[in-house]
Amino acid sequence: MSLKIALTKGRIEEPVIALLSAAGVDCxxxxxxxxKLIVNTSDEKYEFILAKGPDVTTYLNSGVVDIGxxxxxxxxxxxxxxxxxxxLEIGKCQFVLASTEDFDINKEGRRVIGTKYxxxxxxxxxxxxxxxxxxxxxxxxxxxxxxxxxxxxVDITETGTTLRENNLYIYDYLDxxxxxxxxxxxxxxxxxxxxxxxxxxxxxxxxANN
Amino acid sequence: xxxxxxPLGTRDSFGEREKKKYYIKAEIExxxxxxxxxKVSTPLLEHKEVFSEFDLKQMGTYQLLDSNDESxxxxxxxxxxxxxxxxxxxxxxxxxxxxxxxRFKISKALSGKYNQMxxxxxxxVGYPSIRAELECMLMINQISTEFLEGKAQIELGHAxxxxxxxxxxxxxxxxxxKIKNELFRKNMPKYLAYIDAFKDQKVYEFLKKxxxxxxxxxxxxxxxxxxxxxxxxxQIINQLTxxxxxxxxxxNQKVLLDLSxxxxxxxxxxxxxxGFIESISDYVFSGGRYNQLLENFQEQAEPAVGMGIxxxxxxxxxxxxxxxxxxxxxxxxxxxxxxxNQILKKHDLELSMxxxxxxxxxxAKRKNVELYVIDKGGQLQNVxxxxxx
Numbered sequence: 001m002s003l004k005i006a007l008t009k010g011r012i013e014e015p016v017i018a019l020l021s022a023a024g025v026d027c028x029x030x031x032x033x034x035x036k037l038i039v040n041t042s043d044e045k046y047e048f049i050l051a052k053g054p055d056v057t058t059y060l061n062s063g064v065v066d067i068g069x070x071x072x073x074x075x076x077x078x079x080x081x082x083x084x085x086x087x088l089e090i091g092k093c094q095f096v097l098a099s100t101e102d103f104d105i106n107k108e109g110r111r112v113i114g115t116k117y118x119x120x121x122x123x124x125x126x127x128x129x130x131x132x133x134x135x136x137x138x139x140x141x142x143x144x145x146x147x148x149x150x151x152x153x154v155d156i157t158e159t160g161t162t163l164r165e166n167n168l169y170i171y172d173y174l175d176x177x178x179x180x181x182x183x184x185x186x187x188x189x190x191x192x193x194x195x196x197x198x199x200x201x202x203x204x205x206x207x208a209n210n
Numbered sequence: 211x212x213x214x215x216x217p218l219g220t221r222d223s224f225g226e227r228e229k230k231k232y233y234i235k236a237e238i239e240x241x242x243x244x245x246x247x248x249k250v251s252t253p254l255l256e257h258k259e260v261f262s263e264f265d266l267k268q269m270g271t272y273q274l275l276d277s278n279d280e281s282x283x284x285x286x287x288x289x290x291x292x293x294x295x296x297x298x299x300x301x302x303x304x305x306x307x308x309x310x311x312x313r314f315k316i317s318k319a320l321s322g323k324y325n326q327m328x329x330x331x332x333x334x335v336g337y338p339s340i341r342a343e344l345e346c347m348l349m350i351n352q353i354s355t356e357f358l359e360g361k362a363q364i365e366l367g368h369a370x371x372x373x374x375x376x377x378x379x380x381x382x383x384x385x386x387x388k389i390k391n392e393l394f395r396k397n398m399p400k401y402l403a404y405i406d407a408f409k410d411q412k413v414y415e416f417l418k419k420x421x422x423x424x425x426x427x428x429x430x431x432x433x434x435x436x437x438x439x440x441x442x443x444x445q446i447i448n449q450l451t452x453x454x455x456x457x458x459x460x461x462n463q464k465v466l467l468d469l470s471x472x473x474x475x476x477x478x479x480x481x482x483x484x485g486f487i488e489s490i491s492d493y494v495f496s497g498g499r500y501n502q503l504l505e506n507f508q509e510q511a512e513p514a515v516g517m518g519i520x521x522x523x524x525x526x527x528x529x530x531x532x533x534x535x536x537x538x539x540x541x542x543x544x545x546x547x548x549x550x551n552q553i554l555k556k557h558d559l560e561l562s563m564x565x566x567x568x569x570x571x572x573x574a575k576r577k578n579v580e581l582y583v584i585d586k587g588g589q590l591q592n593v594x595x596x597x598x599x
Contacts (some may be wrong), residue, residue, distance in 0.1 A: 002381060026215065044326065047265075058321060058322075061318075061321065061323075061491075062321075062322055062323075062491065063490070063491020063492075081395065083395070083397070083398075084395075084396065084397045084398060084399065084400075085396065085398050086398060086399075087399040088397075107316075130366035132461075180399070183396075184491055185396075185491070186491045186493075187466075187491070188396070189365070189424065189466070189486070189490070190488050192424070192425055196422060
């Protein structure tokens with residue numbers, strides 16, 4: 001039986017495939033997948049399922065996949081309780097608090113914060129002893145302070161370019177984010193040898209890359 | 211129109227699945243009653259304080275207020291109510307108890323998980339003997355043989371093993387908790403960061419391997435043979451090895467060891483055991499020894515072993531096929547009700563609901579069963595046989 005791996009679509013797809021290839025996984029079918037959402041390796045050892053990040057955690061929790069490759073931002077926001085076996089050290093970015101030039105975090109009153117990550121935002125402001133109003137935004141979070149929807153945003157940034165281009169400034173750095181290799185708890189019990197063999201090979205590649 | 215959709219996380223159970231669940235529940239109860247277990251039914255509602263062992267916010271529970279504005283909770287667990295029951299009802303101990311009932315935990319909204327689950331369980335209270343654990347695991351084997359084609363594997367652990375290792379390592383209780391927490395969650399990036407403090411010590415090699423110390427017992431023993439463990443940890447391993455050899459005498463019983471597993475609840479103090487079948491992402495059985503639990507409700511602690519059985523998983527994944535016998539029908543006139551009562555005592559018949567005999571005949575032919583009526587002498591007469599004549 002092949003191991004089912006849910007892989008987050010988009011930004012991290014390419015570096016993950018490179019990493020998996022270097023670890024000896026036959027990724028040719030993945031590279032040529034076109035619009036297919038389920039891709040089997042030719043040796044039938046692995047079955048890849050392409051999905052959005054939050055859905056990867058849903059698949060893992062329900063046990064329909066054995067492994068998930070997904071960002072730590074999503075794992076924290078969705079309170080992951082499956083086994084996080086490896087930091088793949090790709091897709092690195094960081095949570096930041098950002099806003100327009102005139103933003104003052106210590107100004108009197110309750111701030112309004114726009115974010116895709118309400119849980120992480122709430123935890124961060126709780127640690128500062130501040131109560132804020134959080135507005136959940138699904139995309140282009142940078143817009144929120146520019147159009148007057150929020151006083152500031154909590155979002156992830158890789159290089160800060162988008163923030164700069166939209167005249168936003170970073171006011172604080174929160175947790176760092178990277179892509180993680182996560183395993184369903186019962187699946188690890190049942191497929192320990194196969195899963196750890198892949199983990200060990202990936203770990204060697206990551207060490208060599210560093 | 212009334213609101214017709216169910217609250218999130220709830221479901222109706224009916225038809226084949228409900229029949230299967232009812233059958234399994236009845237068979238397990240029968241087995242327990244024969245073995246002199248006392249049935250205890252506690253209310254669905256309890257005072258919030260009964261569950262102060264749990265982090266209720268994290269767990270997600272249904273809470274409401276009674277007429278005195280006191281917080282009540284829909285029980286998320288059935289062991290703590292039983293401990294509360296034992297502390298307040300002067301029940302003679304030692305004693306073996308069992309329960310079957312509903313428990314409620316609010317899972318993440320829209321995740322496809324259910325918030326109300328039926329659980330059966332046993333609690334063997336007042337017996338310090340290993341026989342209490344063995345009786346639970348024998349039951350896992352029996353239920354597995356009866357309902358899961360003998361496929362349930364038992365995973366053994368010990369609630370004190372992690373402490374036995376970490377107590378020798380550091381006095382820093384916060385660091386100990388952090389290491390334990392990440393070990394149990396198998397969050398490797400965080401776990402590795404915490405054990406980094408012991409990088410220069412001999413024990414570091416063991417700490418690195420620890421999260422992987424689960425599986426077939428001979429494999430685990432081989433892996434740890436290269437390390438010198440604290441005496442207490444070694445004693446635990448010896449005990450688990452011995453129990454494994456006893457369990458392997460049972461038919462089809464596969465036994466695994468997990469030295470990096472979290473106990474099912476924080477109140478466990480001794481051996482823990484869980485049962486699972488491949489390709490299901492939850493445990494079917496989960497239990498162990500908790501000798502201090504009663505202390506939370508009364509002055510004196512009692513040795514106790516308990517085990518929960520997830521009846522929802524058994525109903526969903528059991529391979530049993532409950533064939534209901536086809537029943538022959540009895541068509542009667544309302545004035546014959548007294549005779550019907552007498553006849554049903556002697557004959558296994560289903561009452562026809564049709565108003566007219568010819569409709570009842572059609573139904574019987576469609577179901578391929580016999581149709582009887584009561585003749586003037588009060589005797590049964592087969593209408594279908596007669597209709598062929």
